[in-house]
Amino acid sequence: MHFGSLITAVASFLEARKHSGKWLLRIENIDPPREQRGATEAIIAALATYGFEWDGAIRFQADSRSLHDAALESLLAVRHAYPCGCSRSDLEGAELGDLGPIYPGTCRGGTNASATAIRVRTGAKTLTYIDGLQGTQSQCLETESGDFIIRRKDKLIAYQLAVVVDDHDQNVTDIVRGIDLMDSTLRQIWLQKLLGYRTPRYTHIPVAVNAQGQKLAKSTGAAALPKTQVARTLHAALAALRQQPPDELATASCGRIWEWAHDNWNIGRLRAEKAVLFSPDTL
Ligand SMILES: [Zn+2]
Structure with a gap:
């Protein structure tokens, strides 16, 4: 520390x-x-x-892999998530947004690749929440990040999904964290909506x-x-x-x-x- x-x-x-x-x-x-x-x-x-x-x-995130996998499967089952076979070079031409390269939706309709990441489908609607210290925050995920990865090609669960599943499982009501994570918040809120979870209060210091x-x-x-x-x-x-x-x-x-x-x-x-x-x- x-x-x-x-x-x-x-x-x-x-x-x-x-x-x-x-x-x-x-x-x-x-x-x-x-x-x-x-x-x-x-x-x-x-x-x-x-x-x-x-x-x-103390909770160790690696111990809740089965919970993370179950959430992933539930998103796949209702097609909120899909396999993406794009390689790094496939995405080289992608537009660069504030959150990184914006995924252009290449594999939304399916992929023949054998090794795949899993992406969650985002929507065109602008999402908003009111931060405890930083006021109203908004993002349109589809245009600002595109569908984002929730399981990597190497099978590791992505941070965004793991954190949302664990917060829900631990009944977390309030999250106080550094402002460098504020950009992730609406992606996490989006996952909470898709999974039917309650959204905690967020405060970014x-x-x-x-x-x-x-x-x-x-x-x-x-x-x-x-x-x-x-x-x-x-x-x-x-x-x-x-x-x-x-x-x-x-x-x-x-x-x-x-x-x-x-x-x-x-x-x-x-x-x-x-x-x-x-x-x-x-x-
Ligand atoms: Zn893809």
């Missing part, structure tokens, strides 16, 4: 507690080839070190950026969270989240900081914010 993932965890944890809700910990490990050895253990250990308390058992305006991530050199100076780091997270923690709190105990944060948490201070600056020098 780095500072960017810390602020998302802090915001979602405090928002859940403020509404007397449960905070669920799910490890999204559906892509085993990309998973780094020990990464899961390191995340769980970092959350515990920083005083997070999750409710119930700003991402932490460095002085160059780059999102803090491993690829932009964000350092792992320190194992010492926990209180100071939590204080900096609350400050980045615009909660204005008093200066003297930076040297208080971890427990005292959480107590202050629970009493004073106000997600409204992040309204319409897209990015918050975090400079490691402040630690």
